[in-house]
Amino acid sequence: xxxxxxxxxxxxxxxxxxxxxxxxxxxxxxxxxxxxxxxxxxxxxxxxxxxxxxxxxxxxxxxxxxxxxxxxxxxxxxxxxxxxxxxxxxxxxxxxxxxxxxxxxxxxxxxxxxxxxxxxxxxxxxxxxxxxxxxxxxxxxxxxxxxxxxxxxxxxxxxxxxxxxxxxxxxxxxxxxxxxxxxxxxxxxxxxxxxxxxxxxxxxxxxxxxxxxxxxxxxxxxxxxxxxxxxxxxxxxxxxxxxxxxxxxxxxxx
Amino acid sequence: xxxxxxxxxxxxxxxxxxxxxxxxxxxxxxxxxxxxxxxxxxxxxxxxxxxxxxxxxxxxxxxxxxxxxxxxxxxxxxxxxxxxxxxxxxxxxxxxxxxxxxxxxxxxxxxxxxxxxxxxxxxxxxxxxxxxxxxxxxxxxxxxxxxxxxxxxxxxxxxxxxxxxxxxxxxxxxxxxxxxxxxxxxxxxxxxxxxxxxxxxxxxxxxxxxxxxxxxxxxxxxxxxxxxxxxxxxxxxxxxxxxxxxxxxxxxxxxxxxxxxxxxxxxxxxxxxxxxxxxxxxxxxxxxxxxxxxxxxxxxxxxxxxxxxxxxxxxxxxxxxxxxxxxxxxxxxxxxx
Numbered sequence: 001x002x003x004x005x006x007x008x009x010x011x012x013x014x015x016x017x018x019x020x021x022x023x024x025x026x027x028x029x030x031x032x033x034x035x036x037x038x039x040x041x042x043x044x045x046x047x048x049x050x051x052x053x054x055x056x057x058x059x060x061x062x063x064x065x066x067x068x069x070x071x072x073x074x075x076x077x078x079x080x081x082x083x084x085x086x087x088x089x090x091x092x093x094x095x096x097x098x099x100x101x102x103x104x105x106x107x108x109x110x111x112x113x114x115x116x117x118x119x120x121x122x123x124x125x126x127x128x129x130x131x132x133x134x135x136x137x138x139x140x141x142x143x144x145x146x147x148x149x150x151x152x153x154x155x156x157x158x159x160x161x162x163x164x165x166x167x168x169x170x171x172x173x174x175x176x177x178x179x180x181x182x183x184x185x186x187x188x189x190x191x192x193x194x195x196x197x198x199x200x201x202x203x204x205x206x207x208x209x210x211x212x213x214x215x216x217x218x219x220x221x222x223x224x225x226x227x228x229x230x231x232x233x234x235x236x237x238x239x240x241x242x243x244x245x246x247x248x249x250x251x252x253x254x
Numbered sequence: 255x256x257x258x259x260x261x262x263x264x265x266x267x268x269x270x271x272x273x274x275x276x277x278x279x280x281x282x283x284x285x286x287x288x289x290x291x292x293x294x295x296x297x298x299x300x301x302x303x304x305x306x307x308x309x310x311x312x313x314x315x316x317x318x319x320x321x322x323x324x325x326x327x328x329x330x331x332x333x334x335x336x337x338x339x340x341x342x343x344x345x346x347x348x349x350x351x352x353x354x355x356x357x358x359x360x361x362x363x364x365x366x367x368x369x370x371x372x373x374x375x376x377x378x379x380x381x382x383x384x385x386x387x388x389x390x391x392x393x394x395x396x397x398x399x400x401x402x403x404x405x406x407x408x409x410x411x412x413x414x415x416x417x418x419x420x421x422x423x424x425x426x427x428x429x430x431x432x433x434x435x436x437x438x439x440x441x442x443x444x445x446x447x448x449x450x451x452x453x454x455x456x457x458x459x460x461x462x463x464x465x466x467x468x469x470x471x472x473x474x475x476x477x478x479x480x481x482x483x484x485x486x487x488x489x490x491x492x493x494x495x496x497x498x499x500x501x502x503x504x505x506x507x508x509x510x511x512x513x514x515x516x517x518x519x520x521x522x523x524x525x526x527x528x529x530x531x532x533x534x535x536x537x538x539x540x541x542x543x544x545x546x547x548x549x550x551x552x553x554x555x556x557x558x559x560x561x562x563x564x565x566x567x568x569x570x571x572x573x574x575x576x577x578x579x580x581x582x583x584x585x586x587x588x589x590x591x
Binding site: 084104110113116141156 | 283286287288289291402403405406408409411412413415416417418419420421422459463466467468469470471472
């Protein structure tokens with residue numbers, strides 16, 4: 001019995017991961033380990049494979065080679081989805097039928113709710129807290145489609161927060177959000193991090209989240225180009241690195 | 255009106271209409287939310303083959319229709335889940351196959367267009383007591399599922415990927431929605447008919463959402479509108495001696511027209527009370543405008559592919575690494591980035 005107990009395992013463990021989309025290799029031999037409580041930013045330009053990495057981590061895309069483990073369990077057999085909060089990359093939070101902010105955010109509780117049971121007091125409290133965290137408590141009865149793009153993005157973030165996840169995964173969640181909303185959201189994430197939540201966020205521009213980041217991972221053309229501490233506020237230097245600079249710790253030889 | 259209620263076949267027709275009016279918009283709300291409004295139409299076409307199969311083999315057409323419709327709807331869902339562009343064409347092939355197969359089999363069964371018409375456009379007098387029993391059971395099953403699994407079905411129709419990461423069995427729930435649509439088509443076959451059943455799934459939902467903001471509100475209002483359209487359509491068709499399906503759909507569309515006009519007025523009122531103002535925090539801040547530092551001592555050198563300074567992609571332009579800082583072309587000079 002040498003297998004580590006699931007609770008000491010990394011929140012996310014990616015080993016030798018390759019992913020192909022329509023036969024084109026988008027990620028190649030990517031390794032990534034995120035410890036519980038860590039806040040990791042995955043950076044890279046468009047097409048660097050960062051969204052593909054995150055979508056494979058949550059099991060939406062199949063791996064061509066390698067493995068993804070969540071809390072020690074291979075993602076294909078992972079069942080404890082209540083521990084994971086996911087904010088997909090979306091332009092709108094609206095469907096073909098009107099839905100209120102509250103209805104959409106309440107759907108974030110589904111991983112915790114039992115089948116055929118009504119919404120409990122605990123569910124309501126969690127939804128309220130999530131709406132407060134993104135500053136939309138006063139818009140809960142409004143239709144999602146009536147909100148601005150940035151507000152809709154915040155609805156999706158609140159939906160993930162409503163599930164009270166241990167691991168929060170954000171795919172470009174703040175890219176359409178204005179700076180003031182990003183600051184509101186950064187505060188919410190800071191509170192979660194203090195409680196021990198693990199955060200993996202994909203971005204090409206960190207904005208107010210910058211100071212929360214423990215580690216940056218830079219993807220370039222589907223390969224990890226950098227994995228190390230963030231350098232203060234000069235985050236754009238990681239997204240647009242000055243070429244492979246093996247002198248600085250963290251830059252990996254290509 | 256009382257003499258109408260005294261007729262056995264009208265009692266059956268009205269009960270079937272009531273259940274159809276509830277079940278069709280219930281499943282229709284999920285289909286519209288998922289942007290699959292025409293799914294009911296496709297399943298209706300496929301069910302024609304099922305009806306014909308029943309007539310040919312001497313089995314109850316309701317049962318064969320339900321079986322064939324379920325197989326067809328599940329096939330549609332599985333093709334859709336593959337997410338290939340050819341899925342669109344595959345669906346069309348399935349629809350055409352359904353309608354052509356139906357007409358062909360009916361011909362083989364020796365039945366004429368008149369028989370087929372009662373299934374295509376509905377007929378009040380053909381709802382037999384045994385048909386009604388099937389309709390009641392199936393409609394109840396659809397309604398119980400649509401209400402009982404509402405949170406799960408809502409999540410799948412709203413955002414399939416999020417539902418998957420919530421651990422919901424998305425594939426199974428999608429097939430369930432398709433099967434519910436197929437069952438509803440069969441339920442509605444006798445009142446609205448196979449060709450117009452999709453209208454009863456979509457039009458009440460479209461009508462309701464002219465005035466609603468919530469999913470729950472849309473769901474309840476659509477079911478109410480469906481019942482009103484079905485019952486009034488059946489009564490009208492009895493007195494005017496026209497096909498019930500067409501009457502029901504025309505009434506439902508009239509309701510949509512009214513609601514659309516009303517919705518425009520209501521929205522204008524709301525807009526007048528709370529005009530859409532640009533909120534302070536919502537305005538985009540353009541960061542790039544702030545620092546604009548011109549690199550000095552740059553007259554002698556022009557960056558380019560051959561200059562030896564590493565080029566770095568930076569958003570919409572290319573920077574050059576020059577003694578540890580980034581230079582970007584700006585008109586006739588170079589900026590520090």
